[in-house]
Amino acid sequence: MPTYTTVNKKTKKKETLFMTIKEMEEYLKKNPDIDILPGKPLIHTGFLRGESKSDGWNDLLKKIKKTNPRSNIKLTK
Numbered sequence: 001m002p003t004y005t006t007v008n009k010k011t012k013k014k015e016t017l018f019m020t021i022k023e024m025e026e027y028l029k030k031n032p033d034i035d036i037l038p039g040k041p042l043i044h045t046g047f048l049r050g051e052s053k054s055d056g057w058n059d060l061l062k063k064i065k066k067t068n069p070r071s072n073i074k075l076t077k
Contacts (some may be wrong), residue, residue, distance in 0.1 A: 001019065003017070011040055
């Protein structure tokens with residue numbers, strides 16, 4: 001579920017909210033003094049630093065490469 005950091009235009013109070021996009025749209029309609037603050041996106045690669053990629057991952061890459069011979073997919077270490 002998305003996380004939104006909002007600010008009240010009048011009071012300058014910041015708040016973090018967890019809700020769906022549809023819920024946020026409705027919330028903003030009901031609260032015209034609220035703005036959403038821009039934030040940096042969180043990108044998850046699926047692997048932590050120092051964590052090795054499993055053989056299962058390489059097996060999947062091999063299958064993809066086999067069915068798509070012109071692809072530039074490379075096996076990971």
